[in-house]
Amino acid sequence: MKLYANTVRGVVNAIDEIFNQQQYADKVIERTLKSNKKWGARDRGFIAESVYEMVRWWRLINEVSPSDDPYHLFATYWVMQGNALPPWEEFQNIHVDRVKSRYEALDSRAILQSIPDWMDEMGSELLGDQWEEEINALNEQAEVVLRVNTLKTSREALMNRLQEDGVDTYAPRGYRDALVLGKRQNIFRNPAFKEGLYEIQDASSQLVAAALDVEPGMRVIDACAGSGGKSLHIASLMQNKGRVLSMDIEEWKLKNTKLRARRNGIGIIETRTIEGSKTIKRLQQSADRLLLDVPCSGMGVLRRNPDTKWKLSPESIANVRTIQQDIIQSYSGMVKPGGLMVYATCSILPTENEYQVKEFLETEQGKSFELVEEQKVLAHESGFDGFYIAKLKRK
């Protein structure tokens, strides 16, 4: 594959912003792509993919050929992909044979999987034999998955409509509203997206709203709704009848929820910012269904957000665990007796998942709940993101 100076410069500048100015990879890529209108689909694809892959393999690249120069690191990445380097001045100090021999001599799993040592130790301790395959799967590129908005169309009709636009998709088994893109592309630009016929949502994430067993007419609370991915799905499953209260501590995220609901043709979502414990107390025993899609480490979605590897720490995971237990303790009272609560994370760590649910069930508040079902979704088994979904019933 031929390299072009201006797209490689785009990659190198983005890498500099991500690692030297501590910016989020997705935001940097978005800004970079907007910065040059002349880049076509192929250039944009090259930049986005190269930046994501360099972020994913950052530790490995730096171990194989350490340098402060982002051009040098790009060249290392490029050679490790099995590509030839053009004779550019920026690449003069790269010794291709040395890169290859250092790469072949590595035998540490943490380095080869390009993760911090602490993460490898934690994963191995908590997941045992499954860890190796799981981290391998979490280092693959994520598929692009759509969730069909069944309020406006059917999976088959959307599949045909997209095919007319040259977008090939397939319907994965076991996920009733999901369509997977045959080829990675910018699907936000498609008119069908603007018409609200689909949302981008991983197949594992689509299992969360489904676990709530909602029916039209119910009162549902989505207490950590964020920008509303699950709220939209819940409202579709309720056929836009009943009420969904989408709450979060971040007001700006709920504004996105409202915008997305309008595009999806949904009228039953109401949003409410959580100002403090009073907001929750006022809603005691008011919900037939409660979703707690709690903040988490994101260890199940490393494919999508590879920079999470470099942002997490054992301390940040301990902090988020405290928040998760606080949320389940203080929000669970919003479910009516006989109602269902779903606790979900996009993490594969048992410490954020089944251990939290077990701890909750052993407390005074947890005594009035029973565990109905739990799904531990691992990336290497499902082929999609890692998730945890526990369904609990209030007695």
Ligand SMILES: C[S@@+](CC[C@H](N)C(=O)[O-])C[C@H]1O[C@@H](n2cnc3c(N)ncnc32)[C@H](O)[C@@H]1O
């Ligand atoms: C995993 S994200 C939710 C994603 C969202 N449900 C979706 O499907 O797009 C977790 C959310 O919890 C919110 N959050 C953090 N602490 C919270 C708290 N104490 N109460 C409610 N929401 C909280 C965060 O702002 C974040 O939006």
